[in-house]
Amino acid sequence: MGRLLALAAMLAATAAGAAAQDPPFITRAEYMALTREISGDAAYEHVRHFTQFHKPRGGSEGLLAVAQYFEARARDAGLEDVRLIRQPATGGAWNARAADLWIGTADSAPPPWSRLVSLRQTPLHLADGSESADVTADLVDVGAGADSSDYVGREVRGKVVLAWGPIAAVAREAVTRRGAAGILSRPNPQGAQALDYPDQVRWSFTPGPFAFVLSHRQGTELARTLARGRVAVRAHVETVTDTSQHWQVMVEGVIRGTQPSLPAVVLTAHLQEEKFSANDDGSGVANLAEIARAFTRLISTGQIPRPRRTIRFWWVTEIGSERQYFADNPDEARRVWLNINQDMVGANQAQDVMRVQNITYVPWTRAHFLDDVALRTIEFLVTANSHQLASAQVPAGTVPWRPAPIYSTLGTRHRYNAAMVPFHSNTDHITFVEAPIGVPGITFTNWPDNYIHTSDDDLWNVDRTQLERNAVAEAMMALFLARAGDPDAPALVAATSGRAMARIADAYRLAAARLLRADTADLPSAYKAGRWHIEAVAAVATQHVRSVSQVASGSLPNRLVARAAAQVDADGRARVADLDLLFREVAGRPAPAILLSPVEQRLDRMRPSLSGGPREFQERRGRVDGVDGLHNLMAGEIVNAVDGRRTGLDIYKLVSAEARAGGDFYYGVVTPEAVEQYLQNLVRAELVRM
Numbered sequence: 001m002g003r004l005l006a007l008a009a010m011l012a013a014t015a016a017g018a019a020a021q022d023p024p025f026i027t028r029a030e031y032m033a034l035t036r037e038i039s040g041d042a043a044y045e046h047v048r049h050f051t052q053f054h055k056p057r058g059g060s061e062g063l064l065a066v067a068q069y070f071e072a073r074a075r076d077a078g079l080e081d082v083r084l085i086r087q088p089a090t091g092g093a094w095n096a097r098a099a100d101l102w103i104g105t106a107d108s109a110p111p112p113w114s115r116l117v118s119l120r121q122t123p124l125h126l127a128d129g130s131e132s133a134d135v136t137a138d139l140v141d142v143g144a145g146a147d148s149s150d151y152v153g154r155e156v157r158g159k160v161v162l163a164w165g166p167i168a169a170v171a172r173e174a175v176t177r178r179g180a181a182g183i184l185s186r187p188n189p190q191g192a193q194a195l196d197y198p199d200q201v202r203w204s205f206t207p208g209p210f211a212f213v214l215s216h217r218q219g220t221e222l223a224r225t226l227a228r229g230r231v232a233v234r235a236h237v238e239t240v241t242d243t244s245q246h247w248q249v250m251v252e253g254v255i256r257g258t259q260p261s262l263p264a265v266v267l268t269a270h271l272q273e274e275k276f277s278a279n280d281d282g283s284g285v286a287n288l289a290e291i292a293r294a295f296t297r298l299i300s301t302g303q304i305p306r307p308r309r310t311i312r313f314w315w316v317t318e319i320g321s322e323r324q325y326f327a328d329n330p331d332e333a334r335r336v337w338l339n340i341n342q343d344m345v346g347a348n349q350a351q352d353v354m355r356v357q358n359i360t361y362v363p364w365t366r367a368h369f370l371d372d373v374a375l376r377t378i379e380f381l382v383t384a385n386s387h388q389l390a391s392a393q394v395p396a397g398t399v400p401w402r403p404a405p406i407y408s409t410l411g412t413r414h415r416y417n418a419a420m421v422p423f424h425s426n427t428d429h430i431t432f433v434e435a436p437i438g439v440p441g442i443t444f445t446n447w448p449d450n451y452i453h454t455s456d457d458d459l460w461n462v463d464r465t466q467l468e469r470n471a472v473a474e475a476m477m478a479l480f481l482a483r484a485g486d487p488d489a490p491a492l493v494a495a496t497s498g499r500a501m502a503r504i505a506d507a508y509r510l511a512a513a514r515l516l517r518a519d520t521a522d523l524p525s526a527y528k529a530g531r532w533h534i535e536a537v538a539a540v541a542t543q544h545v546r547s548v549s550q551v552a553s554g555s556l557p558n559r560l561v562a563r564a565a566a567q568v569d570a571d572g573r574a575r576v577a578d579l580d581l582l583f584r585e586v587a588g589r590p591a592p593a594i595l596l597s598p599v600e601q602r603l604d605r606m607r608p609s610l611s612g613g614p615r616e617f618q619e620r621r622g623r624v625d626g627v628d629g630l631h632n633l634m635a636g637e638i639v640n641a642v643d644g645r646r647t648g649l650d651i652y653k654l655v656s657a658e659a660r661a662g663g664d665f666y667y668g669v670v671t672p673e674a675v676e677q678y679l680q681n682l683v684r685a686e687l688v689r690m
Contacts, residue, residue, distance in 0.1 A: 024376035025480040025491065028401060033303040034475050037294040040408035040468025046073065046286035047278050047346065047462055054123035054275040057317050059093025059245040066271050066285075067249040070315045073289045078296035079253030079313060086247045087324045089317070093245035097238040099126040101184070101212045104232040105225060111232055116222070117212055123275045124455050127167060127185065127204040127211035132239050135160065135181045135210075139231040141223055144188075145170040148177075156180040160233050162222060164188045171208030182235055183211040186219025193450065201455040203274040210237045248272070248317035250325065255295055257310040257482060263337035264310040265482045267291065267474065268428045270318035270343065276458045279449065283346030283462055285315050287471040294475065307482030309337065318343075322431035327618035337550075338370055338481055339432040339441035345470035347446040348463035349414050357418040357446045357470065363633075364658040365640035366433055367543040368440035370481070372495045375420050377476050381406075381469060385416035406472060411465030418473075422662040425633055435639045435687075436610050436617055444470055489557035492548045497564040500541035501571050507537035508575040510660065512582055524592045527583050531576055531594070536657035538572020596649075599672045603648030608679055610642055611689040623685040630674040631667045634659050638678050642688055648679055 023031040049069060053062035067084055074082045099119035104111030117125040137159045142150045145163025150173070157179035163170040164186045174180035185204060187194035194200075194216035204213050212235065214222065225231055249271070257264070269284030292313050298304040316322060326333055349355045359378055361371050384403040407413055423433075429441035451457040480488070511530025518526035545565040552558045580591040596604060612620065626635060634655050641651040652675040659667035682688035 022380075022401075023403070023476065024380055024495075025373060025484075025488065026476055030304050030479065031403070031476065033298050034294065034472055034479070035404075035406055037298055037303075038290060038468060038471045038475060040464035040466070040471065041410050042293075043283075043286040043290040043467045043471060044346075044408075044410075044462065044464045046070075046289050047282040047467075048459060050282035050285065051276050051278050051459060054096070055272050055277075056094065056128045056274065057248055057272040057320065058089055058091045059242070059247045060272075061095050062275075063249060063272050063317070067251055067315065070271065070285060070289060071251045074251060074253035074292060074313065074315075077253070077289065077293040078300070079292055080256055082253040083251070085250050085252065085321075085325075087250065087317075087321060087328070089246050089248040089320060089324070091246065092241045092243035093247070094129060094239060094241050096123060096126055096130070097240060099130070099212070099237045099239075100235075101125075102234040103222065103225075104234070105229070113234060116218065117214065122201060122455055124201045124203050125213055126237065127183075127206040127213055128274075129206045130210035130237055130239055131241070133182060133210045133235055133237045136232065136234045137181050139184065139222075139226055139233050140180075141226050142170075142174065145174055145183075148173060151178060160184060160235065162186065162219070162226065164219070167204050167206045167208075167211050171206055171211070175208040182209055184214060184219075184222070184233070185211050186214045186223070187216045189216065189220060189223075197450065197454070197456060199455075200451075203453040210235060248320050248324065250317060250321040251315040253292065253313045255292075255299070255307065255311040255313075257307045259308045260310050262309045263335050264312045265307075265478055266312045266314055266336050266339045266432070267478060268314045268316055268322070268339060268341045270316050270321075270428055272317045274453060276455060277453075278459050278462045279346050279446070279457050280344045280452050281318070281342075283344060283467055283470075284342035284444075287342050287345055287467060287474070288313055288315060290467075291471055291475050291478070294471075295479075304479060305483065307479070308485060309482040311478055311482050312336075316428060318428055319431055322428060323614075323618055326431070326437055326614040330614045333437045333439060333614070336432065336437075336439050338368070339429050339439055340474055340477060341427055341429040341441065341443040342470065342474060343427040343443055344446045344449060344452070345444045346462035346464075346467040347449065348412065348461055349417050349466065350412065350463075351461060352448065352450060354448050355417065355446055357416070357444065357466065358421045359418060359444050359473075360421055360423040360429070360442050362440045362442060363423045363433055363637055363640065364540045364654060365637050366438065366440040367540045368547045369492050369496045369544055370440050370442060371420075371544065372492070372499055373477055373480060374442055375499070376495060377473055378418050378420055381473055382416055382418055385469065406465065406469050408464035408468045411468065412463050414463065414465065416466070416469050418469075422666060423633070425636065430636070433640065434617075434636060435642065436613055438640070444474065484551040486552055486554045486557050489548055489552040489554075490560055492551070493545065493557075493560045493564045496545045496548060497568055500544050500568045503541045504534065504538050504568070504572050504575055507534045507657075507661070508578060511579055515579070515582060515586060520587075523583065523587050524595075527579065527591055528594050530579055531591075532653045533657045533660055534572060534575050534579065536653050537661065538569060538575070540654075540658075541572070542568045597672065599676055600649055600652070603652055603672055603676055606648030606679065606690055607644065607646075608642045608648060608651075608682070608688045608690055609644035610639075610687065612687050617687060620685050620687055624687065625681045625684075627674045627677045627681065629668070630670065630678060631659070634667055634670050635678055638675055639682055639688070642679075642682070648675065651675060651679070
């Protein structure tokens with residue numbers, strides 16, 4: 001055990017140095033094969049095609065067009081069992097045929113008209129959901145237009161309103177309650193986004209008859225014109241809504257593994273979005289196609305081995321496809337092992353100095369060594385694509401191998417500004433992570449992005465070099481994970497146990513800092529929170545190590561896993577003992593017994609379990625009420641933690657510790673009252689029983 005711990009500590013302390021030396025978990029030859037074959041320039045050509053279509057969800061013609069395109073690319077790549085799957089969805093199929101908006105400013109009737117916007121300029125000028133119309137009416141500026149006070153002294157019946165509030169709220173106040181004929185939507189004139197990007201047109205949806213979407217410049221100039229006198233508008237809209245068509249679409253293709261009975265690695269990216277959407281998510285679906293092509297070619301030429309596990313490639317309608325797929329095939333979750341998602345992976349990082357290519361950790365309820373594979377891979381690629389003064393001074397010939405930076409032929413030579421971050425949702429990996437599926441998943445998502453869902457998310461926003469680096473990163477992970485077995489267990493044990501002990505050390509640091517800051521009267525509560533935090537982190541860290549047993553079938557690898565997990569668990573207990581000593585030092589008395597508050601006592605008596613499978617969750621998820629002050633991600637973790645074994649108090653300890661480790665600014669604070677209320681909400685929605 002001592003040798004194992006020494007190795008783990010060494011790896012934890014020298015992770016960055018090791019990353020610079022060799023690719024983690026795969027061989028140099030395999031790494032070189034991947035970097036030679038995967039092309040950001042080739043992926044960019046798929047993005048170029050993707051940006052031509054307006055492709056909202058709900059049976060749109062553009063969505064079907066891009067799905068058929070990637071179905072063809074999957075076949076071209078040599079994937080097996082390629083199929084395009086139409087799935088049920090809510091709402092009808094909406095497609096726009098024509099839309100033009102003219103402005104008239106003269107007092108004569110009719111005034112001379114000038115066209116302001118047209119569907120031919122960009123589909124984003126027409127809000128999705130707009131109904132056909134042929135309207136000539138006066139324009140009324142209602143400011144935000146989202147509250148009844150905005151309409152005092154303004155008559156809007158039969159007229160068109162100019163407003164900068166949320167379209168749904170404007171439609172409620174102006175159209176539904178006051179009979180307006182339509183909406184011209186502009187950005188908030190004082191909003192930073194509008195001021196910084198005056199010609200940006202944002203994607204929108206309207207529940208009303210029609211809404212045209214203007215840029216800040218267009219909206220400001222129109223408001224100024226209207227302030228000087230009468231403005232009339234003529235709106236012509238032709239759309240088709242087919243309520244008999246309720247579908248979304250996904251495309252699947254596979255690389256069949258040598259042991260197809262093993263659960264598969266699933267790679268995802270999403271197809272639906274507004275026109276352009278070059279980065280979100282043209283970059284992800286393009287990279288998925290390029291990884292598929294590269295893998296099949298490298299396997300066929302013998303440069304990489306055929307994996308043990310099947311790799312499944314899913315081009316999907318975001319979130320909806322996976323939820324519907326699992327609802328339609330409830331047993332399919334057992335055939336899925338891990339998910340890696342790419343959503344916004346081509347951002348030109350020079351467009352915004354704050355841009356980071358974020359890669360999420362797995363949420364704590366799904367703790368898995370996938371975290372450590374991702375971390376080591378990203379560390380390696382960041383270091384390989386960086387340049388340091390000292391490394392330039394290494395004597396020639398003394399380093400046997402050094403990875404070259406990854407550049408595409410036509411891309412930039414920018415840095416690879418990538419980092420691992422605590423998990424977030426809002427994209428496809430969450431459909432694997434969430435209950436009742438329970439599959440560990442991560443996503444690549446750049447942030448911040450000032451161009452998302454706007455006319456600015458066009459080809460100029462995408463860098464071929466960043467496409468290539470992110471494709472290589474995912475390919476490295478997928479190649480290793482799909483083949484991982486007994487020979488890989490020792491390296492995984494070393495990586496996971498080293499990081500596990502570092503996590504426990506950080507948990508102790510947080511607990512100690514809280515104790516040292518506490519007033520005398522608050523010392524018992526600070527000790528209680530700190531102890532529970534260390535214990536929760538230690539349990540999650542131990543699970544990271546234990547997850548290696550999923551690839552370890554032999555007795556020796558499993559003994560390594562068991563010994564390392566036991567030592568990590570012991571390290572957690574030792575840190576609790578350290579906190580006890582610190583309390584004695586600070587308070588001058590022994591650490592107190594843990595006393596439960598009334599709400600914690602109630603939580604301790606609860607033992608919730610799930611009362612539905614994928615179909616039931618698909619039907620009832622929308623019935624769950626939120627809890628004020630509870631972050632939606634932590635609400636998701638509450639239901640993810642329900643397993644029939646944990647008590648409500650166990651769930652509170654776990655989720656509050658996860659929020660605390662992420663930081664108050666990231667997840668907020670989780671209270672026992674919020675956990676109790678959300679569990680009750682889940683019971684009322686018939687997704688959980690006590």
